[in-house]
Amino acid sequence: MPATPELSLNERRLVELIFKNKGVARVELAQLSGMTGATVTRLIASLLDLGLITEEPDRSGAQGQPRRLLQLQARRFFAAGVTFSVTRMEVVVIDLSGSILATRSMEVRTGRPEEVAEAAQTAVDDMLAELSILKSDVLGIGVSVPGNFGTASNLLKAHPFFPAFEDGRAIEAFQKAFDVPCHVENDGTSAALGEYVFASENVVHDPLFFIHIGHGVGGGAVIDGKPYGGAHGNACLPGVLYPYDQPRPSGQDLLANLKKAGFHLRDFEDMGAIPPAAYSTVSEWITRAGAQLRQSVRIATAFFDPARIVVGGRLPGDLNERLVETILSVPIEGPSRGLPTAPVSVSRLGVHASAVGAGCVPFFRAFFTGAVANSGSTYLNGRRPVPRTPAP
Numbered sequence: 001m002p003a004t005p006e007l008s009l010n011e012r013r014l015v016e017l018i019f020k021n022k023g024v025a026r027v028e029l030a031q032l033s034g035m036t037g038a039t040v041t042r043l044i045a046s047l048l049d050l051g052l053i054t055e056e057p058d059r060s061g062a063q064g065q066p067r068r069l070l071q072l073q074a075r076r077f078f079a080a081g082v083t084f085s086v087t088r089m090e091v092v093v094i095d096l097s098g099s100i101l102a103t104r105s106m107e108v109r110t111g112r113p114e115e116v117a118e119a120a121q122t123a124v125d126d127m128l129a130e131l132s133i134l135k136s137d138v139l140g141i142g143v144s145v146p147g148n149f150g151t152a153s154n155l156l157k158a159h160p161f162f163p164a165f166e167d168g169r170a171i172e173a174f175q176k177a178f179d180v181p182c183h184v185e186n187d188g189t190s191a192a193l194g195e196y197v198f199a200s201e202n203v204v205h206d207p208l209f210f211i212h213i214g215h216g217v218g219g220g221a222v223i224d225g226k227p228y229g230g231a232h233g234n235a236c237l238p239g240v241l242y243p244y245d246q247p248r249p250s251g252q253d254l255l256a257n258l259k260k261a262g263f264h265l266r267d268f269e270d271m272g273a274i275p276p277a278a279y280s281t282v283s284e285w286i287t288r289a290g291a292q293l294r295q296s297v298r299i300a301t302a303f304f305d306p307a308r309i310v311v312g313g314r315l316p317g318d319l320n321e322r323l324v325e326t327i328l329s330v331p332i333e334g335p336s337r338g339l340p341t342a343p344v345s346v347s348r349l350g351v352h353a354s355a356v357g358a359g360c361v362p363f364f365r366a367f368f369t370g371a372v373a374n375s376g377s378t379y380l381n382g383r384r385p386v387p388r389t390p391a392p
Contacts (some may be wrong), residue, residue: 001314004139007052011043012369018053023069049163051076072096078133080124081359087267091123094359098198100125113170117177120347139158140362143174144354146192146215148234183361187354188212192220192322193227193364194357195310206288206310209300211238213313221304238296249289249313257285268314290326301342304334312347320346
């Protein structure tokens with residue numbers, strides 16, 4: 001299995017600052033990080049050797065000796081992301097900028113998680129071969145699952161539409177199938193992380209709350225630069241506000257409404273070509289679902305005080321845009337006196353939010369400070385621990 005680069009905590013800090021600033025000089029990096037110039041120089045040397053960053057002259061037109069800017073080398077390392085709908089599996093290969101380099105969409109024809117995982121591994125291998133990417137340059141595979149986690153870390157409570165993942169073997173099956181590190185996360189958290197890392201331009205929205213419209217109504221949050229999962233990985237689920245025996249603002253509810261009206265769409269992929277005769281059914285659903293989601297926006301604002309709330313998931317981009325327009329068409333009462341609700345916007349990652357977010361997980365684990373849970377890490381202050389010599 002390829003070895004993931006082991007960066008110190010301070011190396012991660014520099015990588016994250018370079019990533020967010022899209023080009024920064026060493027002196028500015030020292031100011032932003034609070035490190036001495038000598039420490040920055042030493043750490044930058046190792047990151048240059050790894051090929052993770054480059055240093056190029058600033059050609060912006062200033063006279064005199066041009067500054068040299070540090071930038072992330074987006075095509076040095078790669079990752080894959082896997083996500084699911086009822087009948088299909090989407091697999092993407094992305095680079096460190098979040099750009100999708102290749103994608104596969106395939107029908108899931110089995111109820112065995114091992115076979116699903118093997119099909120995903122084959123798709124990844126085929127795409128890497130087509131892209132001429134070495135397996136040693138792949139940091140890992142993220143799997144975005146449509147479900148929640150039990151009290152044991154290897155227990156997945158899948159959405160009832162996904163029986164292949166319900167017997168508790170899914171996480172182990174994926175981790176065994178891939179020959180690179182595999183990280184399993186729920187789809188709402190994956191989407192939130194992908195939006196936080198890849199979709200912001202010059203402004204970092206932290207905290208960020210993501211309302212994920214998939215088969216259910218899920219969600220995820222990034223707080224202080226880290227995905228927030230709660231005690232078991234199941235935090236941020238706005239779907240609790242909408243009982244299963246009543247109309248819900250979920251993708252499955254929309255499919256059911258379309259079916260009731262005589263339009264039999266099997267899955268989200270079919271929504272890209274909704275027949276004109278179904279437009280009125282879709283509009284009625286958006287009006288009702290948008291009104292329901294105002295409650296999620298208000299409560300997410302009250303609980304997390306996010307800098308931004310993002311709406312996205314598996315619905316086509318135009319439907320998400322209409323949902324947000326409907327949410328904002330009526331003033332939403334703030335969570336308390338004098339407090340406004342958080343700004344609401346559409347996911348910039350569109351229908352690929354969960355897949356790209358899943359692919360983001362290996363990058364985040366390897367290079368971002370938020371993935372270092374313990375501030376007392378042995379990697380602190382720019383020095384890796386010296387391996388212990390085994391006892392004779």
